[in-house]
Amino acid sequence: MTVEARQERAAAWFRTLRDRFCAAFEALEDAHEGGFGAPGRFERTIWKRPTEDGGDGGGGEMSIMKGRVFEKVGVNFSAVHGAFSPEFRDRIPGAADDPRFWASGISVVAHLCSPLVPAMHMNTRFIVTTKAWFGGGGDLTPIYPDADAAARLHGALEAACDAYDPACYARFREACDRYFFLPHRDEPRGAGGIFYDNLGSGDWEADFAFTQGVGRAVLEAYPEIVRERMAAPWTEEQRAHQLVRRGRYVEFNLLYDRGTEFGLRTGGNVEAILMSLPPMVAWP
Numbered sequence: 001m002t003v004e005a006r007q008e009r010a011a012a013w014f015r016t017l018r019d020r021f022c023a024a025f026e027a028l029e030d031a032h033e034g035g036f037g038a039p040g041r042f043e044r045t046i047w048k049r050p051t052e053d054g055g056d057g058g059g060g061e062m063s064i065m066k067g068r069v070f071e072k073v074g075v076n077f078s079a080v081h082g083a084f085s086p087e088f089r090d091r092i093p094g095a096a097d098d099p100r101f102w103a104s105g106i107s108v109v110a111h112l113c114s115p116l117v118p119a120m121h122m123n124t125r126f127i128v129t130t131k132a133w134f135g136g137g138g139d140l141t142p143i144y145p146d147a148d149a150a151a152r153l154h155g156a157l158e159a160a161c162d163a164y165d166p167a168c169y170a171r172f173r174e175a176c177d178r179y180f181f182l183p184h185r186d187e188p189r190g191a192g193g194i195f196y197d198n199l200g201s202g203d204w205e206a207d208f209a210f211t212q213g214v215g216r217a218v219l220e221a222y223p224e225i226v227r228e229r230m231a232a233p234w235t236e237e238q239r240a241h242q243l244v245r246r247g248r249y250v251e252f253n254l255l256y257d258r259g260t261e262f263g264l265r266t267g268g269n270v271e272a273i274l275m276s277l278p279p280m281v282a283w284p
Helices: 003-031 147-164 168-179 204-229 236-255 258-265 270-276
Strands: 043-050 056-065 070-083 100-112 119-128 132-141 192-199
Touching: 003 056, 003 070, 003 100, 003 119, 003 204, 043 270, 056 270, 070 270, 100 204, 100 270, 119 204, 132 147, 132 168, 132 204, 147 168, 147 192, 147 204, 168 192, 192 204, 236 270, 258 270
Parallel strands: none
Antiparallel strands: 043 056, 056 070, 070 100, 100 119, 119 132, 132 192
């Protein structure tokens, strides 16, 4: 199979997964009878990435919904190509001698109206330079400790890992705990999940199937976590605590998140890159 065929297959999967997440989240909006206002619906915005010479550098679609379950949820797809800047190319595998790249992926970030429903992040991607690899993962950020929700997501991700390599779950879980950590506060961002990068085992079909499995695992587990908690009553005190905890999310994404840096340094759409930020936040 050619590299171009692999790129087409990966991008098609990321679009399909985007559509499935959007449908699942809109179904939750419809099911929440106690919410205020009409059920939310995703609004899609197409964006283009121009190259330095004004050519076509690909682009993406930003899907954002604000509703009665999801205060803000973004499900974004992108497929971009171009060349890394001289100051950035040495940090990317396979780009030191040839800065050209192609990258496609999906990013999902959900911030809920209820402080009793955990926030969630998931992204998977396929990147091609002179090398090619997959990366991504998913994690949960409860406002209040929620052992059942954490176990549900971890269980789904572990099953996806077991289908690929039974030894990789512990490694990817530890990588997630290490990555989603705020050094300046000496605390984790949330309840963890898995994180992997530079996944190119030599068996592209297996690596691709695993990346698909990660997406399916989160899609299977997270909507049920939301459904079981979205109608529970909450207080203004809990809401105030939610806004403070969201501040940790903002701090991580602006200070440490590699995806944020990658997107900004490769000419990505700023609004799509920063869609992960919550709509309201507070610091004590």
